[in-house]
Amino acid sequence: MPKKAIVIGAGVAGLASAIRLAQKGFKVEILEANSYPGGKLHSFTQEGYRFDAGPSLFTMPHFVEELFTLCQKPVEAYFQYSKMEEACRYFYEDGTRLIVHADTEKFAQEVESQLGVPSERVLKYLAHSRQIYETSGKIFLEKSLHKADTWLSTEVLKALLLIPSFDLHRSMHGANSSRLKHPKLIQLFDRFATYNGSSPYQAPGILNVIPHLEHGFGTFFPKGGMHAITRALVQLAEEMGVKIRYQQRVEKILVENGKAIGVELNGEKRFTDVVISNMDVVPTYRKLLPTEKAPERTLRQERSSSALIFYWGIQKELPELGLHNIFFSENYKEEFRQIFEEKTVYADPTVYIHISSKVEKEDAPAGCENWFVMVNVPGNTGQDWSQITQAVREAVLLKLSRILGQDIASLIANESILDPIRIEENTASYQGSLYGAASNNAFAAFLRHPNFSSSIQNLHFCGGSVHPGGGIPLCLLSAKIMVDTLTV
Numbered sequence: 154m155p156k157k158a159i160v161i162g163a164g165v166a167g168l169a170s171a172i173r174l175a176q177k178g179f180k181v182e183i184l185e186a187n188s189y190p191g192g193k194l195h196s197f198t199q200e201g202y203r204f205d206a207g208p209s210l211f212t213m214p215h216f217v218e219e220l221f222t223l224c225q226k227p228v229e230a231y232f233q234y235s236k237m238e239e240a241c242r243y244f245y246e247d248g249t250r251l252i253v254h255a256d257t258e259k260f261a262q263e264v265e266s267q268l269g270v271p272s273e274r275v276l277k278y279l280a281h282s283r284q285i286y287e288t289s290g291k292i293f294l295e296k297s298l299h300k301a302d303t304w305l306s307t308e309v310l311k312a313l314l315l316i317p318s319f320d321l322h323r324s325m326h327g328a329n330s331s332r333l334k335h336p337k338l339i340q341l342f343d344r345f346a347t348y349n350g351s352s353p354y355q356a357p358g359i360l361n362v363i364p365h366l367e368h369g370f371g372t373f374f375p376k377g378g379m380h381a382i383t384r385a386l387v388q389l390a391e392e393m394g395v396k397i398r399y400q401q402r403v404e405k406i407l408v409e410n411g412k413a414i415g416v417e418l419n420g421e422k423r424f425t426d427v428v429i430s431n432m433d434v435v436p437t438y439r440k441l442l443p444t445e446k447a448p449e450r451t452l453r454q455e456r457s458s459s460a461l462i463f464y465w466g467i468q469k470e471l472p473e474l475g476l477h478n479i480f481f482s483e484n485y486k487e488e489f490r491q492i493f494e495e496k497t498v499y500a501d502p503t504v505y506i507h508i509s510s511k512v513e514k515e516d517a518p519a520g521c522e523n524w525f526v527m528v529n530v531p532g533n534t535g536q537d538w539s540q541i542t543q544a545v546r547e548a549v550l551l552k553l554s555r556i557l558g559q560d561i562a563s564l565i566a567n568e569s570i571l572d573p574i575r576i577e578e579n580t581a582s583y584q585g586s587l588y589g590a591a592s593n594n595a596f597a598a599f600l601r602h603p604n605f606s607s608s609i610q611n612l613h614f615c616g617g618s619v620h621p622g623g624g625i626p627l628c629l630l631s632a633k634i635m636v637d638t639l640t641v
């Protein structure tokens with residue numbers, strides 16, 4: 154008889170976990186609360202404009218490919234993507250514009266011509282970022298931090314010896330200030346803290362490894378949009394025999410004699426050999442395991458930022474914009490202070506615009522564009538979101554109209570909005586955070602929940618709220634590490 158596994162949630166990590174378990178011979182069932190798969194990696198259409206609802210930046214596609222290779226399936230038959238020649242376009246309030254090219258030499262030249270910073274400084278910085286990844290990234294991102302054998306290798310010893318040079322003792326901003334020196338370049342690289350929902354003024358300098366993911370590996374775009382990742386994983390999972398059941402909200406994890414033995418939903422008990430929660434770790438303990446002892450220190454960790462997103466159908470094409478665009482605020486430090494300390498939004502925030510129709514023409518009607526306009530905001534702790542949304546919308550329209558030199562409000566054909574409350578409602582992410590816990594201190598990585606429960610046997614975890622963290626590549630890695638920690 155094959156062993157049984159129940160996965161709670163069909164987010165990207167839940168799907169990847171199910172695929173890995175099925176490949177190992179488990180009979181796998183995913184129970185998903187929504188009527189659709191993918192969790193945050195979801196897509197919708199409004200009046201002829203298609204939008205990816207959540208993630209827009211795709212890095213490290215080899216972690217998606219790895220799942221197909223593992224199952225001996227030709228990835229190209231399920232999932233295709235291309236490398237982007239341009240990573241992002243940056244717009245500053247004083248009129249400076251800068252294009253980040255995938256080719257690092259070309260990018261360094263662009264920095265030299267637009268900012269007057271010698272190109273060697275950028276190249277040296279990127280080499281430093283690469284070194285952090287090559288020495289420590291593989292170990293700390295691809296293995297459990299909670300198993301002794303991770304720590305007993307020569308690779309780890311080497312990494313530990315090098316750690317003093319990885320700026321663990323100072324913030325990303327502190328390290329960037331001394332390495333890059335130019336305020337606009339510092340701001341550009343400080344922004345990478347937002348890739349895991351943290352503040353560059355608090356997150357440790359070792360997180361300056363993140364630029365390597367974009368500049369070393371490159372940025373990519375899936376054919377059909379980001380949601381193609383979800384579609385491909387669902388197809389692979391189903392071919393591997395995984396049963397995905399929608400509109401099935403798990404209400405309880407059943408525990409007997411210190412062992413997870415099943416789940417309960419709609420008054421019905423379902424028994425299994427192993428339970429994997431892809432649900433955020435906070436509601437997993439608070440809602441599904443209310444009588445079990447919870448890892449309080451871990452659950453009390455500061456949460457990553459959330460987002461306010463305006464999905465706008467725009468009745469015009471703007472050639473000065475690319476697939477990814479950033480319009481920086483003038484006072485980045487105050488912007489992050491307000492998000493993480495005041496739990497509110499800076500009056501003139503940094504704005505990110507993603508336009509998938511730049512690559513996928515059919516995502517918008519002819520001559521139009523689909524704008525995903527996002528501002529980083531704090532998680533929901535009871536703020537008045539309708540008032541904040543109105544104020545942010547006005548500020549964003551003023552900023553974009555000012556920098557782009559045209560009235561943006563008059564170009565909006567249709568709109569929908571996503572705020573932290575809706576993110577939490579749609580995916581059960583505590584406070585609507587995008588990436589689980591924030592990395593605003595040097596120990597955050599070690600406080601993140603492991604991929605298994607140390608008090609309840611046969612209960613495992615995957616997804617953005619557990620090790621190694623949020624974002625598609627790390628969520629995919631969480632599934633890999635989870636399977637490595639199985640004892641059934």
Ligand SMILES: Cc1cc2nc3c(=O)[nH]c(=O)nc-3n(C[C@H](O)[C@H](O)[C@H](O)COP(=O)(O)OP(=O)(O)OC[C@H]3O[C@@H](n4cnc5c(N)ncnc54)[C@H](O)[C@@H]3O)c2cc1C
Binds near residue numbers: 193616
């Ligand atoms: C606006 C936004 C922008 C982002 N941008 C990027 C980006 O550009 N690049 C990037 O890599 N990452 C990005 N991220 C982060 C990325 O989306 C997440 O880290 C990742 O998708 C999380 O996947 P997950 O597997 O943890 O699960 P989630 O996507 O959180 O899904 C969890 C699933 O569990 C289900 N569930 C919860 N509770 C239950 C229950 N009780 N019973 C049954 N099912 C349940 C939910 O319905 C949901 O489907 C972004 C996120 C957001 C929201």
